[in-house]
Amino acid sequence: MAAHAESARPSSAATTHRRSSTGLRISVGQIILYLALTVALLIAIVPFIWVIFGSLKSSGEIFSSPFGLPRTWRWSNFETAWVDGHFGTYFWNSLGIAIPTVFLILACGSLAGFAFARLKFWGNTFFFYLFLASLAISTNSIMIPLFHQIYNFGMIDSWWGVVLPTVASHMPMASFLMRAFFRSLPSELEDAARIDGCNNFGVYWHIMLPLSRGALFGLSIFAFMDSWNAFLVPLLVLRDATLRTIPLGLIVFQGQYLSDYSVLFAGVVISFIPTLIVYFTLQRHFEKGVMIGSVKG
Amino acid sequence: MAATAPVLPSQPVAERLRRSIRRAQPSAYLFLLPALLFYVTFRLYPYAQTFWYGLHDWNGMTAPRWVGLGNYAEALQDPYFWRAGYQTLAFMAIDITLPLTVALTLAILVSEVTRGRTFFRVALFTPYVLSAAVVSVMWKQIYAPNIGIVNSGLRAVGLGQFAHPWLGDSQYALPAVALANSWHSYGFAFVVFLAAIQSIDPSLYEAAKLDGASWLQLVRHVTIPGLRNAITLLVSLAVAGALAAFTFIYIMTGGGPNFATEVLSTYVYDKGFLESRYGYASALSVAMALIALTVSATFIWLRERGD
Numbered sequence: 184m185a186a187h188a189e190s191a192r193p194s195s196a197a198t199t200h201r202r203s204s205t206g207l208r209i210s211v212g213q214i215i216l217y218l219a220l221t222v223a224l225l226i227a228i229v230p231f232i233w234v235i236f237g238s239l240k241s242s243g244e245i246f247s248s249p250f251g252l253p254r255t256w257r258w259s260n261f262e263t264a265w266v267d268g269h270f271g272t273y274f275w276n277s278l279g280i281a282i283p284t285v286f287l288i289l290a291c292g293s294l295a296g297f298a299f300a301r302l303k304f305w306g307n308t309f310f311f312y313l314f315l316a317s318l319a320i321s322t323n324s325i326m327i328p329l330f331h332q333i334y335n336f337g338m339i340d341s342w343w344g345v346v347l348p349t350v351a352s353h354m355p356m357a358s359f360l361m362r363a364f365f366r367s368l369p370s371e372l373e374d375a376a377r378i379d380g381c382n383n384f385g386v387y388w389h390i391m392l393p394l395s396r397g398a399l400f401g402l403s404i405f406a407f408m409d410s411w412n413a414f415l416v417p418l419l420v421l422r423d424a425t426l427r428t429i430p431l432g433l434i435v436f437q438g439q440y441l442s443d444y445s446v447l448f449a450g451v452v453i454s455f456i457p458t459l460i461v462y463f464t465l466q467r468h469f470e471k472g473v474m475i476g477s478v479k480g
Numbered sequence: 481m482a483a484t485a486p487v488l489p490s491q492p493v494a495e496r497l498r499r500s501i502r503r504a505q506p507s508a509y510l511f512l513l514p515a516l517l518f519y520v521t522f523r524l525y526p527y528a529q530t531f532w533y534g535l536h537d538w539n540g541m542t543a544p545r546w547v548g549l550g551n552y553a554e555a556l557q558d559p560y561f562w563r564a565g566y567q568t569l570a571f572m573a574i575d576i577t578l579p580l581t582v583a584l585t586l587a588i589l590v591s592e593v594t595r596g597r598t599f600f601r602v603a604l605f606t607p608y609v610l611s612a613a614v615v616s617v618m619w620k621q622i623y624a625p626n627i628g629i630v631n632s633g634l635r636a637v638g639l640g641q642f643a644h645p646w647l648g649d650s651q652y653a654l655p656a657v658a659l660a661n662s663w664h665s666y667g668f669a670f671v672v673f674l675a676a677i678q679s680i681d682p683s684l685y686e687a688a689k690l691d692g693a694s695w696l697q698l699v700r701h702v703t704i705p706g707l708r709n710a711i712t713l714l715v716s717l718a719v720a721g722a723l724a725a726f727t728f729i730y731i732m733t734g735g736g737p738n739f740a741t742e743v744l745s746t747y748v749y750d751k752g753f754l755e756s757r758y759g760y761a762s763a764l765s766v767a768m769a770l771i772a773l774t775v776s777a778t779f780i781w782l783r784e785r786g787d
Contacts, residue, residue, distance in 0.1 A: 212695065213594070220589055220600055223582075226663075227604050230618055233629050242627075249632035287518075295515035304508035310516070317523050321724045323745045324769040327752045327762050328529035331540075332522060351522030354515045383507050412611030414727040419753075430613030434731060437617050444627055451621075454614045462609045466602055469609065470671055 231455075238264075238448035245444050257445065264449035267439070272425060273432035274457070280342050280349075280417075280428060281410040287350045288357050288406045289399055295354070296361025297387045301373065311362075314355040322352055322415055330419045344420040345428075349410055357402060360475055364398040365391055404465065404472030411458070429454050530769075533762035540756050551763035561764065563739060564747040567654060568771065571743055572722035574658035579666035580714055584707070586666075587673035588699055601674065608667025616731035619660035623647050623732075647733050650740035657741055661728045665721060669714045673707060680706040712783060719775050723768060744768040 237245045238260055239253040248254075265271065298304070299311055322329065329348060338344030368391065376390050392399075417428045427435065433454045440447040462469050534551055538544035555561045590600050607615065622629050623646040631643035646656045684702050693701065726745040729735060735742035735750065742750075744764060752761030 213592075216589055216592055220586070220593065223586055223589075224600065224603055227607055230622060230629070230663075231606075234618055234621070246627045246632075249627070249629060250636070291514040291518060294511045298508045298511035302505045302508035302511065304505055307508075310512060313524075314515075314519065317519070317527070320523065320527055320769070321720055321772070323724045323726055323748075324765045324772075325523070325526040325530055326748065327758050327765060328526035328533060329522065330753075331758075332526050332529075347518065348522040351518040354519040354523070358515055383505060383511070387511070408609065412613070414611070414613050414730075418730075430611050433613055433617055437620075437731075444621070447617075447621070451614060451617055454617075455610050458609055458611070458614075459606070462606065463602075470601075470605065473608070473668060474671060474675065 234448050234451050238445060238452045240445055242442070242444040245448070260445045260449040261453065263446050264436070264440075264453055267446075268436040268450050268453070269424075269427075269432060270429070270436075270450065270453045273427050273429045276342075276426055277411055277428040280345050281407050283342070284346045284349050284410040285403045285406045287346065288353045289403055291350065291354060292357025292402065293361045293392065293395070293399065294387070295358035296363075296365055297383075297391055299358060299362040300365035301386070301391075302383060314358060317355050322348075326415065326419060329416075333420055339420055340423045340426060341420075342426070345413070345417050348416055349413065353406055353409070356475070357406070360398065360402060361395070364395055368394055400468060401472045401475055404468055405475045408469075408472070530762045530765050533759050534766050535763075536759040538757075538759040540758050544759065547759065551760045552767075554760065555763060555767060560739065560742070560747065561767075564742045564744050565767070565771065567741065568723065568743040568745075568768075569775075571654060571658050571725060572719065572775070574655060575661055575665070575722040575725065576715060576718040578659070579662040580669050580711075580718065582662070583666045583669035583714075584673055586670050587677055588703060590670075590674060591677045601671070605667040605671055607664050608671075610664065612664060612727035613731060615660065615664040616728050619663070620647065620732050622660075623656055648737055650737050653733055653737060653741045657725075657728050657732050660732065661725055664728075665718075669718075672710055672714060676707050676710040677703060712780070715779055716776050719772055719779070723772050744771070 233249070236251075236253055239256045239258070240248075241257060244251075244254060295314075299307065333339060333344045333348065336344070338347070372390050372394075373386050376386050381389060412430065413428070414430050417431050421427055421431060424435075433450060436450045437447060440450065533544070535546065535548055536544035537547045537550070586604055590597060590604070593600060621627065625631060625643070625645035625648070628646070630646060631640075634640060634643050644652060646652050680703065684706070685698060688698055688702055723745060725743065726749065729741050729743055729746050730749070733741040735746045745768065748761045748764045748768065751757045751764060
């Protein structure tokens, strides 16, 4: 067995990630392992399969043959859901909110991260701890004053009313991440640029940003996902039906198709398909982006 | 690298350079300004306002009326607040233990896999990338009395008598929502654990194996201790996450049936946005934040003491 042969070899750093860490070698153990993982896998994906097949059945068929393939594939469910559910509008709204959100998070987060990591100024530590303080604040516990703040700015029923608070909630994490990243860069490049006459912004723009493409990309995936999936702030801010994002629109759609299950399922599938396509395309980056959330600690 | 290295500066230039770097740079504030503006306006100021509103009676229309600690006194007398608080803790208990246990187990198992590790990792992480709203709508149907897959499954294996309207039964609704939330959230902990396991020094395993340790002993004495930091981080994040579990409850049950799934965040929302009692809702928000802090601090204290 391959596992056996492999684990007999002495370990080296290069091969470790290919082998199991404890080198479980008994083949019975491997069989149990795969069985257990298959069960977990089923629990993770059966809901998807059920909803996808259900969206192609009639409502009666979802009830009478819950686990079977659709007898006739009713693509018309998707047509109904797409037209009646206005998912096209919701899609553009979600995108229109997510793009400026990500852009502002990258810009403001990297500027602040640069100041924290590379510049000397009075209050560096103070501002750093000021940012740190809010990692304990969740948007939930400030929803009442946040709503009134957005209202006072006249941003109810506008995209900015969602964008700006979301950007604000990301500022601590984004600047911490960029601070850590900029600190890890060697200072020789910066010194060289300064000799060539670069000012602070020049160093940031010509040296730091081009070197941090990877970190910025990870951060943008994290920020995009957060904005795309957000529920509470859009719920508070977007009252107008034409401004709804996908999560908000799906909730309204669910209320309208309470008993027309197959059309409702089609709406659910329409809502999660874009995310899944992006996830499977950018899988590795996605995981890294999500892990950014764990730098909080 | 040598080709792009700058000509070495003469001594005075280098000296001036070093001094200019050491000197305070006022332009730093300009770099900080945008982030600070956002943060103060939409994070810090509302946070301070929560305390301020909490000392007032305010319906959002007329001028706020100072009531001091009146809202807090009312909360202590409010049986629904106590019930929501208790249910928040119950929800949190499930929402921390279940996903973290599942994630830890799966991460250990996947790290043992020799073939198809990437496949399992990608597939098991999938639920996490969906929005809470989509998952809530999906699971509401999964629990539905007639078409739901839970009841269909029970009927299919001849256990039809156990079929329930899960979300409509005040005994099962809260654990059912917490289970849906766990299905959504375990993926994050799973990926963090997996990365942490892969960064454990392999020589520790080799040494333990030379001492004749069994697989379970390796897991218990090498893997789990190697994950201490990851566990602390994930528990703290899960405490915050459980308090933020507004979306699932709002969509799946709306706090019902008969208040059985009302938690603090949905109760704050109801008091504020449905009853327009912004002052009272703010006081409840402060209580909610205090609970989060207490639970996190208790956990960290227990951990430190265990050392």
